Amino acid sequence: MSGVNQSPGVVVVSKFISFNSKTFSSYIDYMDREEAKRNKSFNRYSLYNDYMGNPKKTTGLFNKDTDLMNDNEKLDAKELFVKAQKNKSILWQDVFSFDNKWLEKQGLYNPRTKELDEKKVKDAVRKSIGFAVEKKCIAETCVWNGAIHFNTDNIHVHVAICEPNPTIQRGKRTQKTLDIMKSKFVNELLDSKENFLDINNIIRKDIVDSKKNSKIKEDKKLKELTRNVIRNLPKDKRHWHYGYNTMNDAKKYLDEMTKYYIDTYKKDEFKELILKLDKQEDVFKETYGVGQRSKFKDYKENKIDELYKRMGNAFLTEIKAYIKREDELDKIVNQKKINKLYSNKSSKLIISKKELKNIEKALSNEFDSIKNMDYYQRLQYKIDNGINI
Known part of the structure; x- marks a missing residue:
């Protein structure tokens, strides 16, 4: 394929061995065999670290916190690896290998x-x-170190991980974990996160969020499509989300709204988005290789x-807000109708003469009762105080 490397720019391989394994992984094949012959005890963990720090093959060991480990740090690391083997820890071995031309193209390597x-x-x-290590839940219990190697045609990085006090006995990683490991490695290496951020900003801010500030409320086409969406919304308002299956009838009109909005108001922003997506896809092709198209x-x-x-x-969201406002207006109108109805009934209320006479009689009786009570109280007061009646 013209303009695209047939082989991937980056290869990430991960394997592990148990403390008593009789066979070495492909990583161990890189080790210095003459040194292995001299090492009668043949301690794989310490030997691997000796190889990792071999000045003829690498610029030095690094780890989570240090770019270049000093002699004391290397000695401490070796002791921890020996302890890990004695305690039957798994040894994870990872290699990050590069196509040097790919490194050169990305501005990471000067071949001259x-x-x-x-x-x-x-x-x-x-x-x-x-x-x-987070995925394996050993971030707090493991130690690891790595080294960049230049002793082959392809620059590569060896990494060794172990637990001095083991907490797990299963070393296998899932393919999904391996894929994410490579993705995080590549994204950090290429600063692809910046391109991703640009892509996400165009989607979220330049196109989606800017719709809130654009003058499209009077657009007749969008109004028509909005009515079509409303007509096809499911009865259950809880389903009014784009991803729901019950939204399929309304979704086609929502997609039409999006396409029309982009074509009419955001054509330049969408064109920029496509350019950045194509650029990112090219990076993926060169990084993962054309044979791994499924990755990108x-x-x-x-x-x-x-x-x-x-x-x-x-x-x-806008349609929900609109319908909510309409519902509230309907409630207000209905309440006014109800109030008016009761008001009309009250104004037409007719009391017969007989009912009016009965009311007057009841009021008169109640008044007489009060007067009589008052008279009785005054009479009792005179008797109690010896006043002549």
Whole structure:
């Protein structure tokens, strides 16, 4: 394929061995066999670290916190690895290998001076290994160190991980974990997160959020499509979300709204989004290799789907607010109708002469009763005080 590397720019391989394994993984094949012959005890863990720090093959060991471990730090690390083997820990071995031409193209390697941006490579390793040990729940119990090697045609990084006091006995990682490890490594290495951020900003801010500030409320086409959405909404308001299956009838009109809105108001922003998505797809092709198209083929489509989903939900938010306002107005109107109805009934209320006479009689009797009570109280007062009646 023209313009695209047939082989991947980055390869990440992960394996593990048990403390008593009789066979070495492909990583151990890199070790210095002459040194292995001299080492009668053949301690794999310490030997691996000796190889990792071999100055003829690497610029030195690094770990989670240090870019270049000193002699004391290396000695401490070796003792921890020996302790890990004695305590029957698993030894995880990871290799991050590069196509040097890919490194050159990304501005990470100068083939003339043989200079590599080691800081960036080490930080990318930290990001990847950090995820791996978190996923295994050994971030607080493991130790690891790594080394960049230049002794082959492809620059590569070896990493060794173990637990001095083991907490788990299963070393296998899932394919999903391995894929994410590589993704985090590549994204950190290429600062792809910046491109991702640009893509997300275009989707969320430049296209979706800016709709709130745009003068489209009088757009007749959008009004028509909005009415079509409302007519096809499911009865249950809890289902008024773009992703619900019950929204399928309304969703086609929401998608039409999004397409019309983009074509009419956000054509330039959408064009910029497509350019950035294509650029990111090219990076994926060169990084993962054309044979791994499944790793990136859906990225562009997924991002466009995400845009339509966000736009759909944004339109639905406005539709919900509109319907809520209409419901409240209906309640006010209905209440006014009810009040008017009662008011009309009151004004037409007719009391017969007989009913009026009965009311007057009852009031008169009650008044007489009060007067009589008052008279009785005055009479009792005179008797009690010896006053002549």
